Amino acid sequence: xxxxxxxxxxxxxxxxxxxxxxxxxxxxxxxxxxxxxxxxxxxxxxxxxxxxxxxxxxxxxxxxxxxxxxxxxxxxxxxxxxxxxxxxxxxxxxxxxxxxxxxxxxxxxxxx
Amino acid sequence: xxxxxxxxxxxxxxxxxxxxxxxxxxxxxxxxxxxxxxxxxxxxxxxxxxxxxxxxxxxxxxxxxxxxxxxxxxxxxxxxxxxxxxxxxxxxxxxxxxxxxxxxxxxxxxxxxxxx
Numbered sequence: 001x002x003x004x005x006x007x008x009x010x011x012x013x014x015x016x017x018x019x020x021x022x023x024x025x026x027x028x029x030x031x032x033x034x035x036x037x038x039x040x041x042x043x044x045x046x047x048x049x050x051x052x053x054x055x056x057x058x059x060x061x062x063x064x065x066x067x068x069x070x071x072x073x074x075x076x077x078x079x080x081x082x083x084x085x086x087x088x089x090x091x092x093x094x095x096x097x098x099x100x101x102x103x104x105x106x107x108x109x110x111x112x
Numbered sequence: 113x114x115x116x117x118x119x120x121x122x123x124x125x126x127x128x129x130x131x132x133x134x135x136x137x138x139x140x141x142x143x144x145x146x147x148x149x150x151x152x153x154x155x156x157x158x159x160x161x162x163x164x165x166x167x168x169x170x171x172x173x174x175x176x177x178x179x180x181x182x183x184x185x186x187x188x189x190x191x192x193x194x195x196x197x198x199x200x201x202x203x204x205x206x207x208x209x210x211x212x213x214x215x216x217x218x219x220x221x222x223x224x225x226x227x228x
Contacts, residue, residue, distance in 0.1 A: 006155075031214050033214050033215070033216075035216075042218060042219075042220045042221065043202065043218040043221075045215045045216065045217070048214045048215060050214075055214075056214070056215050058215070090155055090156065092156075092214075092216075094214055098214075099144065099161065099163055100146070100158060100161055101146075101158075101214060101216060102158055103148070103155040103156040103157070103158075104155050105154060105155040106154070106155045108153075
């Protein structure tokens with residue numbers, strides 16, 4: 001079973017600011033995906049990185065971006081924050097066989 | 113495009129009774145199907161999956177799910193509910209044709225409440 005940590009766990013920002021969230025697989029995993037969870041929209045796919053390359057992207061504006069480093073750690077950045085960006089942001093890594101995604105505890109972002 | 117429907121926002125079951133949480137899906141190719149559970153202020157926890165083979169799959173904490181291709185369903189079941197099963201449950205699908213694409217599409221979630 002894979003593991004992943006996310007930092008920070010909670011974050012409060014104001015409109016117009018930018019934020020960077022981090023996702024670190026406990027052991028090396030080449031694929032990292034990000035999801036946004038809100039009460040209104042549910043769980044929505046943001047993007048997926050594989051070996052430092054973005055392999056897939058969801059329907060989010062360009063204010064949402066990400067990257068992956070050579071050690072598989074990933075960051076996502078949201079610029080010019082809006083109230084509607086308040087959400088739980090979840091990072092997921094794939095199992096060794098690539099079939100299953102395992103999720104981290106998430107980062108709760110609140111935009112005031 | 114792939115989609116998942118969870119027709120019930122809320123399911124209430126008495127402790128000790130069997131429970132069912134419903135899920136139907138739509139994909140172009142053959143599906144990978146998953147169930148996840150979420151406890152308050154936590155991430156998603158993997159319960160079980162169907163990739164291929166036996167239509168009845170068993171997972172963590174006594175949960176099981178039955179894949180029904182003709183009805184495009186993947187309902188989650190447990191023979192005897194525990195109060196600790198109370199949580200938010202998500203069904204998810206991935207299209208097998210898109211290997212190399214890890215994107216999961218989730219249902220809207222079903223809140224399961226087990227009544228003591």
